[in-house]
Amino acid sequence: MSRELPFRVSGIGVAVAVIFWVLGTLAAIYLENRVSEGWAAAIFLLFLLIGFFFLFAIQVARQWEKAVVLRFGRFVGLRGPGLFFILPLVDQVSTWIDHRVMVTPFNAEKTLTRDTVPVDVDAVLFWVVWDAEKAALEVEDYKTAIAWAAQTALREVIGQKPLSDILVGRAKMDAELQQIIDERTTPWGITVQSVEIRDIVIPQELEDAMSRQAQAERERQARVILGESEKQIADSFAQASQAYINNPTALHLRAMNMLFEGLKEKGALVIVPSSAVDTMNLGGLSGVVSLAQQHTEEKS
Structure with missing residues (x-):
């Protein structure tokens, strides 16, 4: 007081x-x-x-x-x-009457949201007396009155919103609280400068369930991204195959490049099917494979 x-x-x-x-x-x-x-x-x-x-x-x-x-x-x-x-x-x-900006903390404990989830919300109110006469004559104890008005408004706003809107829409909730409280306190010569929600506490069981849901959603997105990547890779291979249909020389050069890349790694073992030797004319490369294996054995 x-x-x-x-x-x-x-x-x-x-x-x-x-x-x-x-x-x-x-x-x-x-x-x-x-x-x-x-x-x-x-x-x-x-x-x-x-x-x-x-x-x-x-x-x-x-x-x-x-x-x-x-x-x-x-x-x-x-x-x-x-x-x-x-x-x-x-x-x-x-x-x-104090004309400085006043700070009043207030909270709402175990208040049910629109989807019947109990939450604890802590907030802080910034307000100032602009008419000392009204603050003294229109209300018995203006500091206590504004604290109760703020707490009541907070409970009303929580009851009108689902939990998801409360968790992600703090800025909108702050603006609604400021408007409601300011309407109630203006006849007392008091104006509300801002309302800030400091913390929202939900039940531990619900918090664990939301954490599991978020993890499952991230895994689903990862699988979707992986599937899209595989699809893009398959499309790329399909487009590349069109370039080799009527150009067997380019196909042979690509096969030789792939074999060379595999032989560059130390201790690499390259298995070439016999069908590939016949169809891609890789018989001439057997000497290169033998020299690479011999070089590998000498180093080891």
Whole structure:
């Protein structure tokens, strides 16, 4: 709450009061043997009362504050920031309004979404008082009221959305909360600057199930990508085969290149079917294969 004592004693008021009390004491001592005791006591009492008057009459509001002043219970105006005066026993500073940006954390525990999933949501509200008079007169405790309004709005928004929208649509949910809370607090002289959802906690069992679902989805996508790759490779081979249909020389050169690439690897073993030797004229390459095997044995 921002309510404080009806009279908040300021440092300036204390200093002025002490000065009058000291002056009253000195005056009483000076007049002790010059006038009657009754007059000396009356003068001391007068200075004492003047000191108490200034002690409570001088008030100081800090730069970010506004003081709500009531006179005989009726609103007479706002005072501050800075130095101002009130009439003790007549005026009353009922509330000190803070005009800085305020931060209010709020949450909703075990709140059911539209698809009946219990979630815990933590959020934070940034707001500011733009009309101190309304904040003081229209609502009993504006800080508590805005906290309850924010929590109620959060529960309403959660109940209207499925879990998937809550998890992926935080920005949209923040904007909806800001609009709802701002509509409720505007009559109190309060405006909501922003609402930010900090954390969303779902049941552990549901979290595990969602993790397995995501893993299965990634595996499915991997298989789809692999199948598309195989299809593209098959299409490439089909297109390449068209280039060799009427060009046996190119086909033989390609076969020789493949055999050469296989022989380059140390310890490589190349098995060539007899049908390939007959159809692709690879018999002339047997000598090359033998030399490669002999070279491999010498190195090993």
